[in-house]
Amino acid sequence: MDDCIRCNKLLNIIEGKLPSCDRCEGNNQVIVFCCQCDGGEGAFLCEVCNTHHCRQYSEHRVAQLNIQPSSVIRKPWKMKEIANSRGEPWGVAVSKTNSLWAVADNTNHCVHVFDSSCDDQLVKTFGSRVGSEIDEFNSPEGVAFDDNNCLYVADCLNHRVQRIDLTSNTFLHHFGNKGNGNGQLDSPHGITTHNDRLYVADTENGRISVFCISSKTFYSTFGEQQLGKPHGIAVNNQAQLLVVDYKNHCVYIFTPQGDLVKKIGTESPGSEKGQLSYAYGIAVDLNGFIYVADSINHRVSVFDSDGNTTECFGSRGSDSGYFNMPCGIAVRGDMVYVSDRYNKRIQIFKQSGHDWYYSQSGHDWYYSQSGHDCQSDHDWYYSLLLICILVCSYYMEDICTWYTS
Structure with a gap:
């Protein structure tokens, strides 16, 4: 899981692929905002060009997932x-x-x-x-x-x-x-x-x-x-x-x-x-x-x-x-x-x-009402990998300091 950098609210799930900035050609250097902190739309901020990108119009999207039991929905x-x-x-x-x-x-x-x-x-x-x-x-x-x-x-x-x-x-x-x-x-x-x-x-x-x-x-x-x-x-x-x-x-x-x-x-x-x-x-x-x-x-x-x-x-x-x-x-x-x-x-x-x-x-x-995305079974593995990457990135400075000492 990841926290919204504005309000520290725990986000549900981030889509298996890292969001990428179209202007920065997929550098994947992004900060994720939760829906509540971005006017209900959900967005990410590219650290390369400092541009906000709305979730639904980005090539890779930030998705909220909430697994709910149901037996009445049919497969496609x-x-x-x-x-x-x-x-x-x-x-x-x-x-x-x-x-x-x-x-x-x-x-x-x-x-x-x-x-x-x-x-x-x-x-x-x-x-x-x-x-x-x-x-x-x-x-x-x-x-x-x-x-x-x-x-x-x-x-x-x-x-x-x-x-x-x-x-x-x-x-x-x-x-x-x-x-x-x-x-x-x-x-x-x-x-x-x-x-x-x-x-x-x-x-x-x-x-x-x-x-x-x-x-x-x-x-x-x-x-x-x-x-x-x-x-x-x-x-x-x-x-x-x-x-x-x-x-x-x-x-x-x-x-x-x-x-x-x-x-x-x-x-x-x-x-x-x-x-x-x-x-x-x-x-x-x-x-x-x-x-x-x-x-x-x-x-x-x-x-x-x-x-x-x-x-x-x-x-x-x-x-x-x-x-x-x-x-x-x-x-x-x-x-x-x-x-x-x-x-x-x-x-x-x-x-x-x-x-x-x-x-x-x-x-x-x-x-979600403003959301567009879904997630399939294999995406859970990518989600887990993404979470590990985000956690490591967050603590990278501390890890480097500990290692060099």
């Missing part, structure tokens, strides 16, 4: 474990009426459906090859459920949305075809449903296209004046439409009629608090909190209903709790599902209060 599902698939997961969605959830496997042109009540076992795969027939996909992106046990798939390069009845496992019909006219789509990505409406992020047309589900007809479009390349879309508990824009790096909130209510973000890419960088996915929970798959920042950014950043978690990497281009995101209760695209897996997180837990093989992970 990796796409290569399902039928030897090595595809890339994109959209992820959870059912509104049962325990099913679905993932669009973009490179294998199929959609997998799982059951969380059966330890997230695979129950059905739709599509098996690239094609344009009624039961085929070409780079599926977004997925969504309705209240009638139907699954919707944004069949991106077929420029349509397919509807599947999960009771009979049959393809019913599709919405849209390629073009920019009413009822036409161009490379649709995110989709969501609300009541009798299907909302489609019509990405290359730079708009939201709306269809009437029961009549299978086009209804309206909106967002042409604001949107660049809309990707993810969700509906909150006020029936407002939340759209994350990949090109404009922000979230737009619209009324059900398509009037702009609010914009969240800066319209320029960035990694500072409140900024997004080429974000793909979006979800909202029952309390109005907004979850964004902040893709190029390799994290999940969380905002309250007013658009204020409440927390972020994740950073780039392949270990549990890290991301490599998160694309899709969905929320069910206190569970958050994230499609980790280039790591070829889905990671499932659980929220308890404002703390994030993640589990793999029975080991539980803690994310």
Whole structure:
């Protein structure tokens, strides 16, 4: 363990790698501050350039770890474990009426459906090859459920949305075809449903296209004046439409009629608090909190209903709790599902209060509200080594004096 040099408070655990200063090219000459002493963010001070570095934006981070028992968290599902698939997961969605959830496997042109009540076992795969027939996909992106046990798939390069009845496992019909006219789509990505409406992020047309589900007809479009390349879309508990824009790096909130209510973000890419960088996915929970798959920042950014950043978690990497281009995101209760695209897996997180837990093989992970990091089993050895190094460094002068005497 190490003490905060400002308040002598005992820090919990420092990540296995020493924090390094980007400006000083990894000299690893740092002083560690605890979260409380650095405005709640946590930081380290490089002794070479005397620069403070915020934990979440440094290449190597200072992490707080608190092991907590839990038996309800599931290990991450990796796409290569399902039928030897090595595809890339994109959209992820959870059912509104049962325990099913679905993932669009973009490179294998199929959609997998799982059951969380059966330890997230695979129950059905739709599509098996690239094609344009009624039961085929070409780079599926977004997925969504309705209240009638139907699954919707944004069949991106077929420029349509397919509807599947999960009771009979049959393809019913599709919405849209390629073009920019009413009822036409161009490379649709995110989709969501609300009541009798299907909302489609019509990405290359730079708009939201709306269809009437029961009549299978086009209804309206909106967002042409604001949107660049809309990707993810969700509906909150006020029936407002939340759209994350990949090109404009922000979230737009619209009324059900398509009037702009609010914009969240800066319209320029960035990694500072409140900024997004080429974000793909979006979800909202029952309390109005907004979850964004902040893709190029390799994290999940969380905002309250007013658009204020409440927390972020994740950073780039392949270990549990890290991301490599998160694309899709969905929320069910206190569970958050994230499609980790280039790591070829889905990671499932659980929220308890404002703390994030993640589990793999029975080991539980803690994310502080302002923290981003996790630790795997082998990191304990590095942590022990780090502690020894810090202790020796602290007493080095006394050791040298004792030795020379």
